[in-house]
Amino acid sequence: MKVLLTHGYFLKEDPAELRIMKPYPPLGILYISAYLNEKGVKNKIFDTTFSSKGELKKCLIEEKPDLVAIYVNLMTKLNVLETIKFIKSKNELIKSKIILGGPEVRYNAEDFLKNGADYVVIGEGEKTFYELILALEQKKELKNVKSIGYIDQNGKATFTPERSLIKNIDELPFPNRGGIQIKDYQNAWKTKYNRDAISVCTMRGCPYTCKWCSRAVYGLTYRRRSPNKVVEELRLITDEYNPDSLWFVDDVFTVSHKWLFKFNDELKKNNLKITYECITRADRMNEEVIAALKESGCFRVWIGAESGSQRIIDVMDRRVKVEQVQKMIQLSNKYGIETGTFIMLGYPGETEKDIEETIHHLVKCSPDHFTITVGYPIKGTEFFQEIEANQTEDFDWEKFSDRERDFKRTYPRRYYNFAVRRVVNEVKYHQKLNGSLFKIDALKFKSKSIAAKAGMWWSKNING
Ligand code: B12
Ligand code: SF4
Numbered sequence: 109m110k111v112l113l114t115h116g117y118f119l120k121e122d123p124a125e126l127r128i129m130k131p132y133p134p135l136g137i138l139y140i141s142a143y144l145n146e147k148g149v150k151n152k153i154f155d156t157t158f159s160s161k162g163e164l165k166k167c168l169i170e171e172k173p174d175l176v177a178i179y180v181n182l183m184t185k186l187n188v189l190e191t192i193k194f195i196k197s198k199n200e201l202i203k204s205k206i207i208l209g210g211p212e213v214r215y216n217a218e219d220f221l222k223n224g225a226d227y228v229v230i231g232e233g234e235k236t237f238y239e240l241i242l243a244l245e246q247k248k249e250l251k252n253v254k255s256i257g258y259i260d261q262n263g264k265a266t267f268t269p270e271r272s273l274i275k276n277i278d279e280l281p282f283p284n285r286g287g288i289q290i291k292d293y294q295n296a297w298k299t300k301y302n303r304d305a306i307s308v309c310t311m312r313g314c315p316y317t318c319k320w321c322s323r324a325v326y327g328l329t330y331r332r333r334s335p336n337k338v339v340e341e342l343r344l345i346t347d348e349y350n351p352d353s354l355w356f357v358d359d360v361f362t363v364s365h366k367w368l369f370k371f372n373d374e375l376k377k378n379n380l381k382i383t384y385e386c387i388t389r390a391d392r393m394n395e396e397v398i399a400a401l402k403e404s405g406c407f408r409v410w411i412g413a414e415s416g417s418q419r420i421i422d423v424m425d426r427r428v429k430v431e432q433v434q435k436m437i438q439l440s441n442k443y444g445i446e447t448g449t450f451i452m453l454g455y456p457g458e459t460e461k462d463i464e465e466t467i468h469h470l471v472k473c474s475p476d477h478f479t480i481t482v483g484y485p486i487k488g489t490e491f492f493q494e495i496e497a498n499q500t501e502d503f504d505w506e507k508f509s510d511r512e513r514d515f516k517r518t519y520p521r522r523y524y525n526f527a528v529r530r531v532v533n534e535v536k537y538h539q540k541l542n543g544s545l546f547k548i549d550a551l552k553f554k555s556k557s558i559a560a561k562a563g564m565w566w567s568k569n570i571n572g
Pocket of ligand 2: 314315318360389412
């Protein structure tokens with residue numbers, strides 16, 4: 109069987125992503141590809157990141173794969189639907205079956221099947237996809253393949269029972285980075301930042317329950333590769349690509365302190381020096397952990413909080429104290445590690461007072477970086493369940509992603525665009541005021557902050 113793995117992320121067609129220019133390879137597909145290679149199933153990857161929709165279509169027509177296997181997340185959903193439509197409209201591709209996997213699948217499976225996908229793989233993909241390929245090759249009954257969905261003979265969407273997760277993820281082969289042009293990613297980074305980065309995954313799942321976070325793939329689990337296996341992969345990456353830095357895509361890098369200390373020891377034992385960036389939670393940090401992060405090469409740590417208001421953090425079930433977040437950001441900085449944090453505005457129940465507390469929080473702990481988004485409900489999350497009844501308009505699934513799904517918030521939607529500007533400019537004002545000799549710079553940000561505050565008032569009281 110001819111298997112083509114692909115996705116729907118086209119960097120050139122996305123102005124926002126072009127501005128950010130931090131592309132990462134599609135790790136999920138690279139894991140699937142490596143697993144199939146190990147099992148002797150030939151497969152090819154068409155990496156869309158630096159390509160175009162036209163090139164993908166050309167490749168499909170040329171290759172005529174038996175199976176087109178596509179990764180889909182909420183951002184790439186619409187592009188993936190377009191690819192499905194294309195395949196279904198071409199006589200040359202009449203025999204190509206479409207299989208979808210990735211985080212967007214579990215809670216949208218029926219819609220994808222109705223829109224042309226032949227099969228969906230729910231959750232962790234390696235074993236399921238391999239078994240599905242075998243069943244299709246040997247024309248066996250699909251009902252025996254766990255964790256898949258398909259349209260049965262009666263035209264009904266059918267789902268098989270859930271498969272248990274792979275217990276020991278050390279068994280998995282390293283992602284097939286050789287199947288794509290990693291150099292293209294490195295060049296894109298080098299051009300923009302003078303520094304490149306390669307992504308690595310050491311854990312699967314997260315044991316926490318933040319209400320807005322999607323756990324559609326790995327659920328409420330925590331499985332970790334052993335430090336020596338990770339170091340083995342890092343050695344290969346270093347020898348092959350020699351990147352300036354690594355990015356651990358793990359949900360909570362310091363969730364196990366024991367693991368971190370062992371990882372640090374393993375790096376030393378193997379005389380491997382790395383520079384890396386990771387994400388974690390303040391409640392899984394302390395001074396000893398920060399020292400270990402520094403020693404093992406962490407140059408930047410992202411510490412989640414989402415809000416500076418304890419009330420909102422609690423509503424989100426974030427299970428962290430805002431003071432802890434502030435303390436860990438300051439302590440990491442003291443150890444010479446750059447810090448970043450994520451902020452989300454517009455969560456249900458958030459008021460202007462909470463937004464002001466968020467500003468106060470950011471000013472107080474002064475992280476080196478922060479990202480700010482207006483929260484949106486991802487299907488399958490508790491946040492989604494909470495707002496489902498309060499959606500402001502009918503949602504056309506085929507035309508929009510969850511990012512465009514809106515609901516009745518405390519204030520009109522437009523208010524939050526001003527609120528984002530207010531937070532960014534007010535924080536910059538304080539940073540400039542404290543850091544620069546030229547206070548005139550600070551005043552520029554202050555005036556923008558005041559204008560944004562006026563916009564908040566105007567959209568709240570006059571024109572929402
Ligand atoms: C790294 C990462 C990013 C990176 C890089 C993305 C990339 N190119 O890989 C960056 C920072 C750019 C990013 C951005 C975004 N991300 Co992101 N990201 C992640 C993160 C932390 C890790 C992804 C990863 O590599 N996982 C490891 C691999 C091995 O797992 P996997 O991809 O899920 O693959 C497995 C299965 O899904 C399945 N599978 C995957 N593909 C396929 C294909 C087939 C055919 C089959 C059969 C199976 C299969 O098998 C794989 C192995 O078991 C995840 C959370 C997580 N822990 O997974 C969020 C996550 C994927 N991101 C998410 C979101 C929301 C976003 C953004 C929309 C955020 C935003 N507001 O901008 C953007 C979208 C960007 C884009 N254009 O696609 C959500 C997705 C939710 C959803 N329903 O789609 C997640 C799950 C976070 C969360 N918990 O809410 N992200
Ligand atoms: S936000 Fe982070 S800690 Fe919370 S559930 Fe998601 S991955 Fe886990």
